[in-house]
Amino acid sequence: MTNHDCQLTLARRMGTLPSSCVRELMRATGGRDVISFAGGLPRPDLLPLDAVRAATDRVLTREGGEALQYSSTEGEPALRSLIAERLLAPRGLRVAPEQVLVTTGSQQGLNLLGKVLLEPGARVALENPSYLAAIQAFSLYEPDYLPVAMDDDGVLPDALEQCGGTRAPNFFYAIPDFQNPTGRVYSRRRREAVVEVLARRRLPLVEDAPYSHLAYGEEPGPMLASAYPERSFVMGTVSKILAPGFRIGWVAGPARWIEQLVRAKQATDLCTGAFAQRIVAELLRELDLPAHLARLRAAYRQQCDAMLAALAAHLPGEATWTRPTGGMFVWLTLPRHLDAREVLNRTLPRGVAFAPGESFSPDGSSRHALRLNFTNATAADIERGIAILAEEVKRLL
Amino acid sequence: MTNHDCQLTLARRMGTLPSSCVRELMRATGGRDVISFAGGLPRPDLLPLDAVRAATDRVLTREGGEALQYSSTEGEPALRSLIAERLLAPRGLRVAPEQVLVTTGSQQGLNLLGKVLLEPGARVALENPSYLAAIQAFSLYEPDYLPVAMDDDGVLPDALEQCGGTRAPNFFYAIPDFQNPTGRVYSRRRREAVVEVLARRRLPLVEDAPYSHLAYGEEPGPMLASAYPERSFVMGTVSKILAPGFRIGWVAGPARWIEQLVRAKQATDLCTGAFAQRIVAELLRELDLPAHLARLRAAYRQQCDAMLAALAAHLPGEATWTRPTGGMFVWLTLPRHLDAREVLNRTLPRGVAFAPGESFSPDGSSRHALRLNFTNATAADIERGIAILAEEVKRLL
Numbered sequence: 001m002t003n004h005d006c007q008l009t010l011a012r013r014m015g016t017l018p019s020s021c022v023r024e025l026m027r028a029t030g031g032r033d034v035i036s037f038a039g040g041l042p043r044p045d046l047l048p049l050d051a052v053r054a055a056t057d058r059v060l061t062r063e064g065g066e067a068l069q070y071s072s073t074e075g076e077p078a079l080r081s082l083i084a085e086r087l088l089a090p091r092g093l094r095v096a097p098e099q100v101l102v103t104t105g106s107q108q109g110l111n112l113l114g115k116v117l118l119e120p121g122a123r124v125a126l127e128n129p130s131y132l133a134a135i136q137a138f139s140l141y142e143p144d145y146l147p148v149a150m151d152d153d154g155v156l157p158d159a160l161e162q163c164g165g166t167r168a169p170n171f172f173y174a175i176p177d178f179q180n181p182t183g184r185v186y187s188r189r190r191r192e193a194v195v196e197v198l199a200r201r202r203l204p205l206v207e208d209a210p211y212s213h214l215a216y217g218e219e220p221g222p223m224l225a226s227a228y229p230e231r232s233f234v235m236g237t238v239s240k241i242l243a244p245g246f247r248i249g250w251v252a253g254p255a256r257w258i259e260q261l262v263r264a265k266q267a268t269d270l271c272t273g274a275f276a277q278r279i280v281a282e283l284l285r286e287l288d289l290p291a292h293l294a295r296l297r298a299a300y301r302q303q304c305d306a307m308l309a310a311l312a313a314h315l316p317g318e319a320t321w322t323r324p325t326g327g328m329f330v331w332l333t334l335p336r337h338l339d340a341r342e343v344l345n346r347t348l349p350r351g352v353a354f355a356p357g358e359s360f361s362p363d364g365s366s367r368h369a370l371r372l373n374f375t376n377a378t379a380a381d382i383e384r385g386i387a388i389l390a391e392e393v394k395r396l397l
Numbered sequence: 398m399t400n401h402d403c404q405l406t407l408a409r410r411m412g413t414l415p416s417s418c419v420r421e422l423m424r425a426t427g428g429r430d431v432i433s434f435a436g437g438l439p440r441p442d443l444l445p446l447d448a449v450r451a452a453t454d455r456v457l458t459r460e461g462g463e464a465l466q467y468s469s470t471e472g473e474p475a476l477r478s479l480i481a482e483r484l485l486a487p488r489g490l491r492v493a494p495e496q497v498l499v500t501t502g503s504q505q506g507l508n509l510l511g512k513v514l515l516e517p518g519a520r521v522a523l524e525n526p527s528y529l530a531a532i533q534a535f536s537l538y539e540p541d542y543l544p545v546a547m548d549d550d551g552v553l554p555d556a557l558e559q560c561g562g563t564r565a566p567n568f569f570y571a572i573p574d575f576q577n578p579t580g581r582v583y584s585r586r587r588r589e590a591v592v593e594v595l596a597r598r599r600l601p602l603v604e605d606a607p608y609s610h611l612a613y614g615e616e617p618g619p620m621l622a623s624a625y626p627e628r629s630f631v632m633g634t635v636s637k638i639l640a641p642g643f644r645i646g647w648v649a650g651p652a653r654w655i656e657q658l659v660r661a662k663q664a665t666d667l668c669t670g671a672f673a674q675r676i677v678a679e680l681l682r683e684l685d686l687p688a689h690l691a692r693l694r695a696a697y698r699q700q701c702d703a704m705l706a707a708l709a710a711h712l713p714g715e716a717t718w719t720r721p722t723g724g725m726f727v728w729l730t731l732p733r734h735l736d737a738r739e740v741l742n743r744t745l746p747r748g749v750a751f752a753p754g755e756s757f758s759p760d761g762s763s764r765h766a767l768r769l770n771f772t773n774a775t776a777a778d779i780e781r782g783i784a785i786l787a788e789e790v791k792r793l794l
Contacts, residue, residue: 006628008601008654009567011516011538017660044462052465052672056453065441068449068640104501104644107667115537119408136664140512141408170406204405231403243465247501247670257405263414267533268665270504273644273673275449 013140018132018359035385037354040180040240040328041376043303046296047243048287055282063278071274073266075102075250079281083250086284087236091212092222093229095252101261104272106210106237106249108265110137113206113233113251115264117170118143125169125203127155129331129360129369131180134173134208136359143170145362150179152322154186157193161201171204171233177220178211178327181360181371185326188221195227205232210240211327213293216301218325230254238280240328241293246276300328306379307372307386314390316397321372330372331357338396340370346392352385410537415529415756432782434751437577437637437725438773440700443693444640445684452679460675468671470663472499472647476678480647483681484633488609489619490626492649498658501669503607503634503646505662507534510603510630510648512661514567515540522566524552526728526757526766528577528605531570540567542759547576549719551583554590558598568601568630574617575608575724578757578768582723585618592624602629607637608724610690613698615722627651635677637725638690643673697725703776704769704783711787713794727769728754735793737767743789749782 059067074080080097088095103109110133118124118141126134128147135145146169149159154176163169174194176186186194198205207225225232237249251261265271307330311321321332334340340356347353354373357366374382456464471477477494485492500506507530515521515538523531525544532542543566546556551573560566571591573583583591595602604622622629634646648658662668704727708718718729731737737753744750751770754763771779 006599006601006651008657009514010657011512011514011519013516014513014657014660017664039467041467044466047462047465049457049461049465053454053457057450060446060450064446065444068444068446068642069441070436070438070636070641104666104670105668108665111665115408116411117406117408119410122408133664133667140661140664202403204403239467243672244467245465245671247666247668254403260405260407260411263411264537267414267530267537268505268508269501269644270530271502271644273501273670274642275640276670276673 013142016142017139018136034351034353035377035381037352037372037374037377037385039376040373042240042244043299043376046299048283048292051283051287052243052279055279055286058286059278059282067275067278069274071271071277073262073271075100075272076274076277076281079248079277079284082281082284083236084252086289087213088234088252091209092226093234093252096255099255099258100250100252101258101265102272102277103249103251103265104269105239105247106208106235107133107137108268109235109249109251110134111140112261112264112268114138114141115268116260123164123167123169124171124173125160125163126173127175127179128363129181129357129366130173131175131208132355132359135362147361147363147365148172150182150184152184154184154190155194157190157197160194160197168201168203171206172198173206173208174224175208176224177209178214178324180211180327181329181355181357182331183322183324183327183329185220186224191221191224192227195224198224198228198231202231206235207232208235210235210237212236213241214297214300214328215326216297216304220326233257241296242280242283246280248272248276248280300375303374303377303379303382304330306382307374310383310386314387316390316394318397319393328373328375330374331369332372333369334393335397336368338368338393340368342396343370343389343392346395347389350388350392352388354389410539413539414536415533430748432749432774432778434749434769434771434774434782436773437770439637439641440696440772443696445680445689448680448684449640449676452676452683455683456675456679464672464675466671468668468674470659470668472497472669473671473674473678476674476681479678479681480633481649483686484610485631485649488606489623490631490649493652496652496655497647497649498655498662499669499674500646500648500662501666502636502644503605503632504530504534505665506632506646506648507531508537509658509661509665511535511538512665513657520561520564520566521568521570522557522560522600523570524572524576525760526578526754526763527570528572529752529756531605532756532759544758544760544762547579547581549581551581551587552591554587554594557591557594565598565600568603569595570603570605571621572605573621574606575611575721577608577724578726578752578754579728580719580721580724580726582617583621588618588621589624592621595621595625595628599628603632604629605632607632607634609633610638611694611697611725612723613694613701617723630654638693639677639680643677645669645673645677697772700771700774700776700779701727703779704771707780707783711784713787713791715794716790725770725772727771728766729769730766731790732794733765735765735790737765739793740767740786740789743792744786747785747789749785751786
């Protein structure tokens with residue numbers, strides 16, 4: 001096949017699709033020796049290699065060919081039960097296994113929600129800033145965005161109340177537990193206030209909860225959806241607590257809502273791989289999950305502390321940042337006239353990568369901010385990397 | 398979470414999405430004792446269990462945490478090379494690894510092609526009948542369909558020449574090697590004639606080739622794309638030759654075309670699982686692939702023969718059927734006044750499932766036909782199931 005390319009007529013949606021600076025970056029730096037604060041990657045040595053090896057062996061022995069066959073579109077029944085019981089119930093959410101759809105990573109959940117709910121002219125309310133890959137997933141369906149302001153306790157109820165005016169958004173997309181990109185966690189009181197607004201406006205909620213089990217101090221309050229189950233989708237993933245390499249996520253919600261996602265998933269990838277699903281089920285069944293999570297939390301808490309200490313030691317007084325008590329990210333805000341991409345252009349040649357803020361706010365209001373991941377690098381690399389970042393920020397000031 | 402459902406406003410595309418009767422059926426019959434001619438499932442005892450166990454062990458030992466980490470959106474470099482070298486080159490197609498995008502099953506390839514190329518008003522030319530899950534995947538993007546007539550040598554060049562008139566289709570979707578649902582293989586001469594038409598009309602080609610390595614007699618001619626590389630996407634999967642449970646497929650094509658699919662994939666599921674990709678790469682590297690394929694071919698040839706013999710023994714003179722020399726399916730055509738769904742309503746309670754023809758033709762022209770899979774059931778079950786099918790057909794005549 002030659003590389004002499006002919007013209008291809010692209011669908012309009014491809015024109016509005018933002019590209020992911022983080023993945024572009026990871027591609028650009030892949031393989032080289034870079035301190036990466038860019039992605040949301042777990043620390044490689046915390047991945048449960050031996051447990052995976054043992055689980056694979058048991059699954060192949062016990063389940064034979066079934067483990068390598070097609071799965072149902074909804075997902076393997078055992079995995080759906082385990083997700084409900086081991087991962088959702090502890091967060092205050094009671095769902096039947098039939099209300100859980102297994103997805104190919106939680107990115108697929110976002111994509112399916114877009115497919116089922118969005119079309120040009122639809123409106124998505126979301127925290128400002130919000131998760132860039134969610135914005136990317138929804139953008140394929142060409143909605144308008146309604147960014148809603150936050151403070152350290154979560155999204156502002158008044159702003160959510162007013163957002164969109166009489167033309168209510170199709171849904172509100174939120175990450176209440178250790179938000180991506182800010183690391184913020186909604187306070188208990190704020191959770192109640194937000195649910196009140198949602199219920200009053202009858203707004204569907206999409207609650208994305210990849211970091212719920214990664215609290216480094218106090219546990220977050222119960223999921224918003226637990227007080228608003230009749231109009232909530234809940235999303236999750238094992239990528240942050242077991243391993244990203246399986247691509248196993250889920251969406252839970254009212255059974256008839258989930259049916260629509262199943263229809264869309266059927267046309268999208270038929271089913272998620274039975275092999276990965278069965279191994280993840282075995283891990284959820286046999287791994288000492290509380291002990292494993294405690295190990296992750298202890299390690300990441302230390303790395304989070306290292307990052308907060310390095311920021312305090314090196315960053316100039318004009319910068320501010322969030323102080324997460326869980327999750328994977330710190331959100332750093334620079335003086336308004338700085339563009340984080342310019343900072344990146346200077347740190348990247350020095351071997352330090354991060355995610356510039358612009359793509360996290362559809363209204364462009366985060367150009368002077370940036371997202372820093374603290375779970376992938378060691379404490380020593382965090383100190384070294386933040387020192388370099390601070391030097392370049394100071395030079396630009 | 399309750400099952401008391403509130404109304405959800407669905408995007409328009411959900412109204413036009415056909416559901417897959419085969420998956421509905423598999424769900425309806427799942428777990429029960431049914432002779433299934435419905436899906437395209439491999440025979441469970443032919444899945445390479447021991448090779449998978451050994452490959453998994455080697456991958457985890459050698460590659461450690463990397464095997465459980467995020468992959469790049471394009472896919473694992475080693476796997477992309479092996480697909481090009483071990484699976485595409487033997488079919489006459491020379492592509493660089495960079496021209497291969499790893500997808501989450503080949504269904505995702507179809508979905509990404511729809512995302513990138515189709516919108517309401519776009520036109521897809523396709524064989525009549527064609528693969529129902531492709532029609533389903535494309536339908537999410539609301540194109541119009543232009544079904545093109547076939548005979549036993551493949552699609553008719555004259556019909557392809559005229560299809561769409563002056564408003565040429567956006568692409569031609571074809572399965573030249575042991576087509577789904579008919580089992581037909583394009584003759585060598587027909588391949589040349591079809592490429593001539595495509596080149597003259599400058600039509601992009603989407604060549605779907607899941608069954609290329611499953612010839613039970615003569616090998617099929619070189620892929621259409623090998624004579625038309627500048628305007629061709631080629632799709633494939635390991636589902637039919639290694640195992641469906643990995644969900645590993647690919648799309649190859651001109652590098653700049655593939656880039657567009659990568660952008661869409663990023664927003665769809667970020668990446669395909671590193672774990673499954675690395676195990677499949679190891680299988681392609683270490684498994685004696687020719688010997689494995691020879692084993693599959695010998696078994697499936699026997700099952701195909703059993704089905705053809707059973708059809709000849711039991712079906713009434715008014716029925717006709719294809720005589721595949723590869724792949725997984727026989728296409729059975731009943732007298733025009735019969736509806737295959739009525740036949741199914743009668744065979745299903747007797748424990749025999751198949752795929753009624755209607756969903757394989759967007760113009761509804763295949764209501765009196767049906768697709769029979771011969772790779773999943775044993776020869777004895779095939780004989781028994783076809784006898785039941787024939788009884789019910791005779792009753793309806």
